[in-house]
Amino acid sequence: MKTTGEIIREQREANGLLLRQVAGKLDVDVAILSKIERSERTATRQQIIKLAEILKLNEDNLLIQYLSEKIAYEIADEDLANEALKVAEERVEYLKANKKK
């Protein structure tokens, strides 16, 4: 299963772009982008949006990868991770249904 960083790196290379070039458009130091691609740092939500645009990746797909990774990483070492995720889905449904603030 690919990490978000791997997806970004593969697509950057497929597009023949250097870290420097993408980092420039992203407006961060190359060091940050290097670390994002190797999963040593996580991107911000806004950077993911921008990266999808720069690298011509489907924004929704990349966001799903990114969000799922954040969640999974946060909970992966819990024995009850799967149960918690299932209940989280119900909760999200509930919140969306009642989001009339």
Add this chain to the structure above:
Amino acid sequence: MKTTGEIIREQREANGLLLRQVAGKLDVDVAILSKIERSERTATRQQIIKLAEILKLNEDNLLIQYLSEKIAYEIADEDLANEALKVAEERVEYLKANKKK
């Protein structure tokens, strides 16, 4: 759908305990516990464990409530929340299967 705070408050009252008493055992200011019960602050994982013990609640159940709430809150305003949660489940499976460091 109940919040973790509601569960805690209900059980505290069912046990006839004051904020002060539970906060004392938890070793935090009553203000914190008051806020936790009203979902104005979140508890820490360790506090949840301790609260389950103090209030005689099933620890796994309370942890699931707590974790699911944390996840749901973090992602609820994403349009792609449900897709992200589904992929997160796959990711957790994958991580657990390959957790040989």
Add this chain to the structure above:
DNA sequence: CTATATTTGACAGATATTGTCAAATCAATA
């Protein structure tokens, strides 16, 4: 009214996040 319980909000200290920068490493090749 007074006592006690709870809530509220300002604040402090610790920790986490996000970034910069410079030096080290790697890879290709003249």
Add this chain to the structure above:
DNA sequence: TATTGATTTGACAATATCTGTCAAATATAG
């Protein structure tokens, strides 16, 4: 091998978030 360009690494800074204390305000019961 020496040089050049690309990437990685690690120290550090600025900022934001988390977790708690405290005191004052408010609510509740007798």
